[in-house]
Amino acid sequence: MVASIVSTGLAIGCIYALIGITYNVMFSASRVFSFTAGTLGMLGGVLGSLFIARLGLPVAIGFLLALAGGVVLGIVTEIVAVRPVLKSLDQHLYVLSTLALALMVQQFTAIEWGTEARPFPRLFDIARGGFDQQFWLPMLACAGVIVGLELLYRHTLIGRAFLAIAEDTYAARALGLPERRLRMVSYALAGAIGALAGFAGGEMLLAFFGNGPMLTFYGFVPVALGGMGNNRGAVVAGLLLGLFQQTANFLVGGIFASVAVFTVFIIVLLARPEGLAGAALQRRV
């Protein structure tokens, strides 16, 4: 029992963490939280199932196409929902524009793909074991993304440019960094990460259009608790969230597990609105 709670909890936690990182990558480039983060995860699962199970493409090609779908949605998010409202960041119009885009994608999926959850194909043809691929795939994906992002941010020029933009957009622009193009690339990258989350977790979450809002919410919890833009915080908080949810599921049952997660989330946020690891102070007058 404990082994099952831990493996399921960690796997789900990794998916939440990946969605959290999706939020963060977009946020770092634009100071915008986008409702499309969870939609990307949903899309990864649906596209994976579409390409591999329904169209019968090889796993590797289906995987790349699913990521490409995420990249496209990431770029569309930037062009349609973020760039036009960036000037008026004060009015928080981005909340509404990204929500609108997320709903459009979700509704389109519901109509074209259907509203019932469909199975996601098994990616590797190996027998089901105690520690199955549905558990270790999300963990592998999460570890890969974290290591990849660390390498990118620390050891490449473009990664340092990302950091510069995240730190101080105006200063970065004054230094001559192509802010707009970097933002685009960030959104494309975020799109790929979000789709990867849904793809790797496909077997657990299934290919279901309704996963969008669920992932949008549970994926934001690690961001809020781990601190905005803090990827390591998101991973730690995501894993804790997954474990907590599965434990509560086991102890008090499905109904109250989600209530428990929600309650803890609200209480922590109210106690520390800037996250467990963050600090914020702004001049208002």
Added chain:
Amino acid sequence: MDMPMAQVRPGRADTLGAKTGTLGVALPFLALLVLGIAFPLFGGGYWGVIATRACVYWVLVSGLNLVVGFAGQIAIGWVALLTLGAYTTSVLVAGTVTPELSPYLALAIAAVVGAIFGLIVGLPALRLRTFYFAITTLGFATIVTQVALAWQSVTGGGVGVAGPIFPKPFDSQWGFYYFCFGLAAFCTWMTANIAASRFGRALTAIRDAEVAAEACGIAKPALLGAVFLFSGAVAAIAGGLFASLQSYITPDAFTLDLSVLFFIAILIGGRSSILGPLLGTILLTVLPEFAAPLVAWSTFLYAVLLLVIVLAMPGGIAELLDYKNRRPLESGRAIVPRPELLGRLLDAPATAGAGALTLEQVALAFGGVHAIDGLDLEIRSGQIHGLIGPNGSGKTTTLNVISGYYAQQSGTVRLNGAALPVLERHRRAHMRIARTFQTPRIVGSASVLQNVMIGGTIDGQCTFIESLLSLPRHRRDEVLLRDTAMLALAAVGLERLAPVRADRLQHSELRFTEIARALMLRPAFLLLDEPAAGLSAEEISRLGALVVAIARAGTGVLLVEHHADLIFDICHHVTVLNLGKNLAAGTPAEIRSHREVVNAYLGG
């Protein structure tokens, strides 16, 4: 909505103009009322269902409108409260858990449950901003559906539960329609009352100019709490009606799409409007019926509509209908204050003549920067105290410490000898300390008059419920606030602009609007943060005369300014700051000849 009739003070023409305006405002509502009552004459069976549904939705949207359209809180998961109300009513009437209750009693209990949950879902808005709040409401909606699905013993799980049936005469189709229509009309009336009350204005102030709202003494927690209670209650009532209309409910009936419909109806309608969201709700309910093949795509279309509105017309229907504010304003208008009116406006300042606002050794550092460093200052009633100094010398910081935006690290601020509590900014207004801001903080979508009336919020006597029901005390408050605001506008020379949307004003007019708003508090002390910035030479001299008259009426004025001429012309006392310290203090004549001041700041 009541206009002062007998005791019209200055600006008679405008108040009378507003009277005829009221009829114009009420006309569309009356037309809808007549249309709604007569509807069964020409609507057939299926259209009756659609019309009933529009009424049920509007009961919810009317309350949500106060949250989203007025207070500006992005509550996207309000379907959760509909779900809650629907299940509470149905389960209580079905009697599976409790003894069978009458539908009315069940509806009333649902309203109480809805109000409580509205408060629980809403309260995080006090600490969380925009996206965070939006996400918490989304999370709540997700969870309520999950609970409804999983708690089979009560909700019937996926199988569902039968909706309540209301007794005669509301059991027939049209009977039930009239029941819902009556409630919808009642909700329209109540929310319109709130919109036209100090509570409605305070909500828009929280949305668009939160800092100014605090300075006017608006207590955000109490106000938002009341609004969330109301909004939750009507949403749950709508849920009960919805269950009855559906006759059978399952968790599938309460998708996020429905939430989106409510939310978008408000945004299409426009902010701070009742009519706009009402038309938006009718539009969104009816639209899919006209285009049957589009029903499956309706949510997709709503989302497209939302995107278009956000990007292309953030004002919504309300702005389209607001033809009055598209008429050009007269050009070359001048602000001519009438300081002689101040005597009536400021008739009895709380501390007549003898009070003082004093700073003793106040210090505040941001990191290693000493913004103010051991500052002493005394502002006396009836006098003008000038505070000058180079940029970064701590002038605005001083003002922010006095008005409670910053906490000093040492030292004390005293009002008439008693220490002012640190940071409690909304209590400053109750102590009759008013202020203006370096960049005017104004509710752009409200009229100039409404903006000024916001300044008098704390002088209203009536409670939220009295305003909801437009009881006598509410009407008395409104008359008084309107009269006082017209007087304040006349005093600063803006009464002709009273009905104009504030975001159409020139910069200098906004500065005088802020002064009028501050005067609404009948301030014992008035803190002016660079009021002359951006004004023409002529306007500056009129401003000077106005400030002198304010002081003469007994108010102590702290004037932070860069215009040395204005300072030396009107101040009784001047303090010069440099690097957060007193460089010099004295009469204008002493300061003008102070060697260090001339070197550091004035230039020789």
